[in-house]
Amino acid sequence: xxxxxxxxxxxxxxxxxxxxxxxxxxxxxxxxxxxxxxxxxxxxxxxxxxxxxxxxxxxxxxxxxxxxxxxxxxxxxxxxxxxxxxxxxxxxxxxxxxxxxxxxxxxxxxxxxxxxxxxxxxxxxxxxxxxxxxxxxxxxxxxxxxxxxxxxxxxxxxxxxxxxxxxxxxxxxxxxxxxxxxxxxxxxxxxxxxxxxxxxxxxxxxxxxxxxxxxxxxxxxxxxxxxxxxxxxxxxxxxxxxxxxxxxxxxxxxxxxxxxxxxxxxxxxxxxxxxxxxx
Numbered sequence: 001x002x003x004x005x006x007x008x009x010x011x012x013x014x015x016x017x018x019x020x021x022x023x024x025x026x027x028x029x030x031x032x033x034x035x036x037x038x039x040x041x042x043x044x045x046x047x048x049x050x051x052x053x054x055x056x057x058x059x060x061x062x063x064x065x066x067x068x069x070x071x072x073x074x075x076x077x078x079x080x081x082x083x084x085x086x087x088x089x090x091x092x093x094x095x096x097x098x099x100x101x102x103x104x105x106x107x108x109x110x111x112x113x114x115x116x117x118x119x120x121x122x123x124x125x126x127x128x129x130x131x132x133x134x135x136x137x138x139x140x141x142x143x144x145x146x147x148x149x150x151x152x153x154x155x156x157x158x159x160x161x162x163x164x165x166x167x168x169x170x171x172x173x174x175x176x177x178x179x180x181x182x183x184x185x186x187x188x189x190x191x192x193x194x195x196x197x198x199x200x201x202x203x204x205x206x207x208x209x210x211x212x213x214x215x216x217x218x219x220x221x222x223x224x225x226x227x228x229x230x231x232x233x234x235x236x237x238x239x240x241x242x243x244x245x246x247x248x249x250x251x252x253x254x255x256x257x258x259x260x261x262x263x264x265x266x267x268x269x270x271x272x273x274x275x276x277x278x279x
Contacts, residue, residue: 001041003061006054009074009081014061015054019045021278022091025082025111026053029098029118030192031159032258033059035178036097039264040271048278049093052086056099058191059182070194073209075103083110091279095271097260098230099195108218113275115221117267118228118257120235122214123242128235137165137230144196150189166230167256175261219246221274223267225255248274 001016016034024044026037034053041051055062057070057078067074083092093113096104101116108114119125128134140162143152152158159179163172183189197203205211220243224236239249250270255262 001038005061006082006085008085009077010067011057011065011078012063013054013057013078013082015052016041017053018042018051019049021048021050022089022093022112023083023086024049024051024275025079025086025092025094026051027079027094027096027100027103028053028056028059029096029100030195031162031179031183032098032175033178033182036175036258036261037095040095040260040268043268043272047272047275049275052082054082055182058188058194060185060188061182064187064191067206067208068194068203069198069206069208070191070203071198071205071209072102072106073212074198074206075099076106076212077209079103079107080110083107093275098257105216105220106212108216108220111218112279113221114218115223115271115274117223117260118225118231120222120224120231120239121216121220121242124235124239125231128238131232131234134232134235137232141196141200144193145200145202149193149197150186153189153193154186162230163258166228167225167258167262168227168229170256170258170262172258172261175258216242216244216247219244220248221270222247222249223259223270224249224251225257225259225262226251226253227255228257228259230257 018041037053044051094111095115097117101119260267
């Protein structure tokens with residue numbers, strides 16, 4: 001895989017790329033990097049796609065955005081700009097995991113096919129997020145609203161423990177090394193935490209981006225690990241009612257939050273079957 005840079009929506013994005021053909025835009029989440037797609041990208045390239053995995057805004061080597069905006073509308077604007085700057089082809093597909101899933105829900109209609117992993121559609125998430133067991137899993141979100149966030153997240157073992165809890169039994173050593181390179185610097189770590197502060201309104205909206213419309217803009221394949229320790233699998237049961245007609249939901253047995261890394265062959269096949277060959 002090559003690493004390149006591109007200027008989109010006022011941000012200099014670094015991205016991994018492999019293959020030639022219609023765009024397959026792959027978006028990572030927290031605490032993760034573009035390298036999370038290292039199993040899927042070769043499969044996409046073999047299928048005839050140009051797989052592109054950007055490091056999300058604030059995740060090195062992408063720059064920390066000058067506007068300091070991490071709200072959902074900023075992420076949506078990033079996706080639209082990246083799509084345009086990378087060719088804007090009508091046959092493009094989009095795949096997002098964790099934080100990368102949020103802008104997919106709001107841009108799915110712009111792409112021929114869309115896939116989300118590990119974060120259910122917004123309506124489904126809202127209806128079950130305040131469940132007691134889920135609140136315990138989500139302790140870090142509330143910690144990240146405080147002035148202690150950066151100090152806590154930088155403590156050795158904190159991020160490692162999130163991976164261990166979210167994907168029990170998975171050896172995340174290689175992934176964690178990539179994470180250390182990407183958000184090990186205090187400015188990048190603050191940027192990653194900034195997504196959560198914007199999520200709950202601790203950081204006011206920048207005012208630069210128009211608010212995104214509620215709802216999902218096009219059919220989506222939604223995949224969730226049955227042993228997800230970040231967002232419990234019970235969140236999935238209501239997901240179909242919050243997705244447009246033509247969507248599909250799959251629970252992946254034996255996988256946690258990072259299901260595409262834990263069960264790459266199975267998850268790759270589900271994604272490839274959904275998006276089909278490149279046109």
